[in-house]
Amino acid sequence: MPEKDPQSARWRVARVRRRFVWEIDWNLLRTFTVIVQERSLTAAGDKLSLSQPTISNALRRLEEHLVCHLIDRSSNYFRITPAGETLYEECMAMFEIVAGLPELMEKDRNHISGHVEMAFASHVECPFLDTFLADFHKTHPRITFSTTVSSSRSAAESVLNNEAALGVFLVQEKLDELEYTLLYREHFGFFCGPTHPLFQRRISGFDELRTLDYVSFKTDELSGALAPVAALRKQEQLRGKIVGQFTNLEEVKRLIKAGFGFGPLPIHVVTPDVEAGQLRQLPPYTNPPSVDVYLVTKRTARRTRAQSTFLEALSAAIEATPLESRTYPQSVGDITPAEV
Template sequence: MDWNLLRTFMVIVQEKGITSAAEKLRLKQPTISNALRRLEGHFDCRLIERRPGIFEVTPAGQRLYAECVVLFNTVSGLHALVHDQPDEVTGRIEMAFASHVVCPFLDEALAEFHRHNPRVTFATSVLSSQEVITAVARKDAAFGVCLMHERNPKLQFQPLYRESFGYFCGRQHHLFGKRGVSMEDLRAEPYVSFKTDQMADALWPIAMLRQQEEFTGLVIGTSSHLEEVKRLIIAGFGFGPLPIHVVEDDVRNGLLWRLPPYENPPEIIVYLVYDPTARRSRAEALLLERLLTQIDATPLERRTYPSVA
């Protein structure tokens, strides 16, 4: 087999199309199409269903893609394997994060890992939580940090930290700067939130609070990214939930104003997600071992933000 066919197939799946793959590889579209046909001919099965407006990787294609990722990760590490000093760890670690992950515990763990392994390089992506889970499942990322939308039985979800959400409004909002605001005052107010602010989704504690308080205000805007939810709140579209510790500087700078509830705000768990069966490079294995060891050694109360103290 021509290994270039596997490389081409992997890029086709990652780029979700023949044309995009051709641009990525700087080849002509007929060349990419021909490579896919040759690969399907070699395996005597359909790997990608492609018709006008439809691009779907078949189950056989999904299995082949997973093996291609493992294969090329192994090949890319051969040079380091041959040339590294026995005790020197090198390599590249791909990580995927949900938007605006703020976790001093994780930052300290990564800083310690870097001090001991300065030649390991990192590449990070910022995605929605569901996209993070998909990236880890497809082995596009070695680890992910995200909310748990729906537990993938093939992945491991380890609680990394806990964060409290509060309601906030921006300077344009008529409740900005007012004290003594009650939950009743919020019930009919326009609302801005995350797409996962649903009873059957990752931010269900916030959705439950909203349901219990019988909020009836129009939902003006939603997003999968914290920065965009915050942007709409600051712009005065409505009030909405944000992680309290993440927006502390915005409150101090007068961009946001905290609204009730002030006690017992809803709490959300953020997870470290990884594939326990994945073949890992030495660098990936060492980092995962370090993270899991430090998580086990640190009570969740010390990984809760804002700090309980």
């Protein structure tokens, strides 16, 4: 039977909502957020210094308060329900609002304060970004930063889950929920370490590389973020045994230096290692494969004033700087190997 008094119905709905806001324990939302991020009640308890029964009870109370099921779980199974996914998104949005309260309370509105969390891939080295950060800090000295360094996949998850305001990493597959801006382009070369049989020799082609052991990144495949490197290996029939695959540049470089095999590294990143005699570049010396590194943000993210100010300034700087000036090394037409 239709409601005779729509105004009275709206009043009752508003009263229920107000009662919900005043009665709910906001700590339950924080606990739920940590459970989702850790994907484990036990791990969430460790992070919050609470016992597993306390965490379980908090989740049960929240589900009773919301009258819905948030997480399906067993001893070897963990899945967030659609309702849980929705609640997690809203919790992250609320936390962003709370995080921005100090800057809203600032008496001097001309000085923006706040924090920007970033998620980087392990090998990000971009002079353009370094210069921008230095200039931005001079203009906004009260905005602080922190960075988590991980694999490109983990960095994307951090942005997607609102754990980071932005990410800088290689992209294998673009997601509709994220926005991608080409930040810089880097060229990869093949390198070997001092104990490698080719370190003391000058070679001009790929013949001597074809059957040698190889060290690389897990994304060095035709469907991965390092597809240009994988395509070159296929083209030149480099079919040596893969003795190591990593997500971290430092580990790839470590095994190359140790003589496990040769492998790909960003040329501009390892130039100091080459100059120090710890690495030697191998073919190709002309037109090495290039890989794009992106600035990634979440389209629907609710940002603090500090985050918005930073991203707007960075986007403007990218748009005003030609890609040629954001390509490293900037001269790769004919790279000459170091003299022996």
